[in-house]
Amino acid sequence: MDWLFKFPQLEPEFLLVIKRAIDGSLRNLTRVYGDSIENFFYPLQRVLIFLEDVVSRAPWPLVVLALALIAWIAARKWSVVAGVVGTLIAIGLLGLWQDAMKTISLVFAATVFSIAIGMPLGILMNRFKHVGGVVQTVLDVMQTMPPFVYLIPVVMLLGIGRVPGFIAVVIYAIPPIIRLTDLGIRLVDKEVLEAADAYGCSRGQKLWKVQLPLAMPTIMAGINQTIMMALGMVVIASMIGVQGLGLNVLQAIANQYFTQGILNGFAIVGIAIIFDRISQAYGHRLQRHQGAAHE
Amino acid sequence: MNRNDASIEIRDLYKIFGRSPERYIESVREGLSKADLARANGHILGLNNINISMSAGKIQVVMGLSGSGKSTLIRHINRLIEPTSGSIIIDGRNIIEMSELELREFRRNKTAMVFQRFGLLPHRTVIDNVTFGLEVRGVEAAKCRQIGMRWVDRVGLLGFETRYPHELSGGMQQRVGLARALSNDASILLMDEAYSALDPLIRTDMQTMLLELQSELKKTIVFITHDLDEALRLGDRIVILRDGSIVQQGDSQNILLNPADDYIARFVKDVNRGRFIRVDAVMDPATRFESGSLPQLKSGSTLEVVAKALTDSCYDMGVVTSENGQPLGVVSLRQITAALSASAEERSAAEARQRGDKRTTDRCRQSSSTASGAMEKLL
Structure with missing residues (x-):
């Protein structure tokens, strides 16, 4: 009766061989192609460094002003602008300005990249409906796979630093934009399409x-x-060498610095709220143009 | 574009909805019924052997209850739905055989469509909606605007051109839909239950506007409706569909006076006949008489009008005359009353009486003529 209580499994030796073979080939891949892959991503690294330099080295009043202006253009509401400026000042007063700027630049870059790739993918997914099921599954995997798992090969191939962090953030953050682009197109009124x-x-x-x-x-x-989702990834990304607020949180965890943890945590929340309010308000403004479209 | 070529010939059109319609087309041709097809094979027979020739410059109404296939039929004319078999000839070309590119050109230049729920673009202003068809066609912006504004004015929406559709009432939205269709300057106008979503008073207004526009534009209009009053008011010719098949086609007089079967008889029962039946359909054609002093009735008047005119005069009958005063026939109050009678049975009974007892009728006529002192002139 033993077989009933012990699930039959493949031979441990056999599994070990498979694991070794895969790991070995990956290591080989790293050895052979590591440099060329790194070279391939070098331009991306330059862009990321450039962005970070722009925001973190610019005079702080200019950055505050620029973000306030973006908030105004997107939302056309003084309350949103006031919220953005207030949050930025609070972050600055707590001594987290530099780190916050690094985080903002990474999240900004990852978001722009995700939109640039994700929207066309969403459109394609909508057009080729028969591959839709496969794509949905891939997106599910991207969203539920623990990030550490896909960080292993990324780190092996690219080492630690901004680029692998960026890739990790994009993998985690891109599914919603693909899904909702597809959904948005699918929800367009059939009669309007028929008219077209x-x-x-x-x-x-x-x-x-x-x-x-x-x-x-x-x-x-x-x-x-x-x-x-990009902001949610910054702490995990800090484990592979991304600087910014996430790294402070990581240090706080390691050393049990409660205050440092909570201040940096709130700074991330603050940045999230800034981004959220600006993009939400912009979305609402788009919707107001078409009023009762979804009646 | 030659408007004279805008007639539409629909021949042997079949549409079967389902996974493999080709497999059943033969059995449907041989008479498999809609119910049997649905029960045995899970396919829906949308259109069954449709043959209609729609003349250029006329309003062709397609009528039927929901599920009768009328919306399916109109969508075949610009091929929004692909038929299972059959052909549709417009301007000497078979729409069904067009390539994607030809079809796009055809839709851009030859047809315009008005939708039941308007189908407006909610993110565009009234004027940008009206010029949509022109824009798609690649007309330059300034020209678009000029043409668009003319039609915005024509449908009575001047001053609303920068509003968004959701700011307008249903009737106004459909005016936008109509202006969009008309600014396209297509010779064929497809109207899919265009007024069904509007309340009755606005619907009547819109019908009046359409008739006014049509008297000037002379487009080939295909108008779908489930409302018999609307069909009778607008249609030069009417086709009645049921379960995807044609039950009857003809002009309004034909359908009101000679319903093909019980289904249509039930349909026409509650219609205000006096408002739609014209005196020409009821009168005895002119044989040998002079008009004399009998009241003259214009050809094409409705029975309502004629009955009123006769009642106001002190005669029992009148002479129907053409536009230039030529006598066309005579009509009596008795004939009018028979035609007005709502029930088909009563009417056919009255007709039988008339045929069977022609002498009596003649005597009646004579006596009424004597009374009027016109006997020798009439007979």
Whole structure:
């Protein structure tokens, strides 16, 4: 009866061989292609460093002013602008300005990249519906796989630093924008699409004149989600050498510095709220243009 | 674009919805019914052997209850739905055989469509909605605006051009839909239950506007409706669909006076006949008489109008005359009353009486003529 209580498993020796073979080939891959892969990502590294330099070396009043301006353009509400300026001042007064700027630059870069890749992917996913199921599964894996797992090969190939951190953040943050772009296009009123067809729209015309504008509120929700998930990753990314607020939190955990942890934690929350309010308000403004579109 | 070529010939059109419609098309041709097809094979028979020729410059109404296939039919004309078999000839070309590119050009230039729930673009202002078709066609912006504003004015929306659709009432939104279709300057106008979502008073206004526009534009209009009053008011010709098949086609007089079966008879029962039946359909054609002093009735008047005119005069009958005063026939109050009678049975009974007892009728006529002192002139 022993077999009933012990799940039959493959021979441990056999499993060991497989594990060794995969690990070995990955190590070989790193040895052979490591340099060329690093070279491939070198431009990305330059961009990330450049961005970080711009925000963290610029005079702080200029940065505050710029973010306030962005808030105003996106939301057209003084309350949002006041919230943004207040949060930035609080972060600065607590001595976290430099770290916050590093975090903001990484999250900004990861978000822009995710949108640039994710929206076209979402559009393609919508167009080729028969691959939709496969893509959904891949996205599910990306979102649920513990980040440490895919960090192992990334670190092996690229070492530690900004680039692997950036990649980890993008993998984690890109699914919502893909999903919600697809969803937004799918939710466009059928009769409106029929009208577009009846007036002889080409596919491109239909996409740019009808589908994307009408999907925009949903896509904005996706962008918002992407930003939030990117921010959620900064602590984990700090484990592979990304500087900024996340690294402070990591140190706080290691040394049991409660205050440092909570201050940096709140700074991350503050940045999240800034991004969230700005993108939400922008989304709402888009929606107001079309009013009762979803009645 | 030659408007004269805007007639639409629909021939042997079948549409079966389902996974593999080709497999059942033969059995449907041989008479497999909609119910049997649905029960045995899980396929829905959308359109069954449709043959209609729609003349250029006329309003063709397609009528039927929901599920009768009327919306499916109109979507075949610009091929928003692909048929299972059959052909649709417009301007000498079969729409069904067009390539994707040809079809796009055809939709851009030859047809315009108005939708039941308007199908407006919610993120665009009224004027940008109206010019949508032109923009798609690649007309330059200034020209678009110029044409668009003319139609915005024409449908009575001047001053609203910078509003968004959700700021307008249903009737106004459908005016935008109509302006969008008209600014496209297509010779064929497809209207899919265009007024069904509007409340009755606004619907009547919109019908009036359409008739006014049509008297000037002379487009080929295909108008879908489930409302018989609307069909009778607008339609030069009417097709009635049921379960995807044509039950009857003809002009309004034909359908009101000779319903093809019980289904249509039930349909027309509650219609205000006096408002739709024209005197020409009821009168005895002119044989040998002079108009004399009998009251003259204009050809094309409705029974309502004629009955009123006769009652106001002191005669029992009148002479129907053409536009230039030529006598076309005579009509009596008795004939009018028979035609007005709502029930088909009563009417056919009245007709039988008339046919069976022609002498009596003649005597009646004579007596009424005597009373009017016009006997020798009439007979």
